[in-house]
């Protein structure tokens with residue numbers, strides 16, 4: 001690929017529609033990064049300048065860019081079998097990956113359903129929950145309970161479960177009816193008010209609710225909001241009282257992002273259904289999985305029309321499955337989780353220091369995520385974008401969530417890169433406020 005930067009930008013502005021972007025302003029004003037290549041925690045632009053990828057490219061590059069073992073696995077698989085339908089056929093990558101995933105999964109999750117990305121993993125989860133209740137003779141249980149500030153993806157089904165107001169508003173008129181519950185506020189370790197509110201909702205609506213769906217511990221898209229594990233334990237109990245399913249969306253939090261392999265591990269609870277994507281395929285290609293318990297799986301046994309009628313063209317794609325299997329092997333061989341501890345401490349210390357800067361609010365950190373709010377504008381706020389501009393000058397790609405500046409770098413980011421990144425974040429935040 002050898003075209004000049006100006007030509008690429010011109011074609012991009014002429015033809016490409018970017019996600020989550022006001023295109024009118026973008027076409028007039030934006031000076032986008034034009035990225036040529038990436039390796040480890042860095043991305044390089046056309047001029048040969050490198051930037052530290054502070055958000056692991058929208059949270060997917062868990063093992064950094066271009067990990068040699070993932071590249072090798074992908075290349076070899078591409079030469080052998082790139083795709084075959086998973087219908088009346090199976091293949092080694094899908095079978096071995098399912099075995100390895102179940103071995104890693106929270107207790108009781110024994111079955112693996114493949115799809116393409118986080119949204120479809122959640123879409124499959126909510127359809128499983130509806131099917132489960134119907135098969136158990138309770139077809140009236142069609143509603144979901146989710147959390148204020150939740151983000152579960154982009155399809156219309158899971159958009160309904162989303163509690164980030166800006167993303168939800170344009171579709172409000174056509175979305176499923178969902179009951180939203182407030183998660184415990186940051187710093188409330190007991191979470192009693194939120195827990196009782198959730199229990200009350202489930203007691204009241206039990207006959208109409210199929211499942212509770214939540215991002216355990218850390219709500220990403222809402223602005224890296226952290227809540228106490230105690231809330232997960234009481235949610236699990238409240239679901240059990242009424243045979244309401246507990247669905248954990250680990251698309252962002254899974255694979256060590258918050259420290260342990262799964263965020264539900266902070267609370268020692270097992271969901272009935274768990275969705276994983278993003279880091280699942282190491283940021284290499286789109287691939288996702290929805291894990292289910294025997295109880296959920298077996299509810300679909302019986303006559304032909306009881307089957308789970310759901311499946312995407314690329315379900316169980318061998319390239320994705322082979323890479324996802326290699327991701328798990330790299331986690332073991334390179335002791336990725338063990339390496340998080342030291343890095344997490346550096347992130348926590350750096351954000352604690354930012355918390356003492358005037359104008360910074362709610363500095364917080366968990367595992368490989370650190371965040372701070374520079375204003376109260378939320379997702380449409382501008383302060384985070386000033387930090388983004390400064391970070392670009394200093395050599396980091398620090399895309400904010402509006403007024404929230406955060407880092408969620410590759411889990412194995414080299415220590416010198418992490419130190420440089422945290423330095424740049426500090427300087428960029430101070431500059432954005434000054």
Ligand SMILES: *Cc1c(COP(=O)(O)O)cnc(C)c1O
Pocket residue numbers: 117118119120122151152153154215220221249250251252253277278
């Ligand atoms: C990103 C995300 C999704 C959606 O995943 P896509 O791969 O973007 O479809 C769902 N849930 C959570 C918690 C996410 O962070």
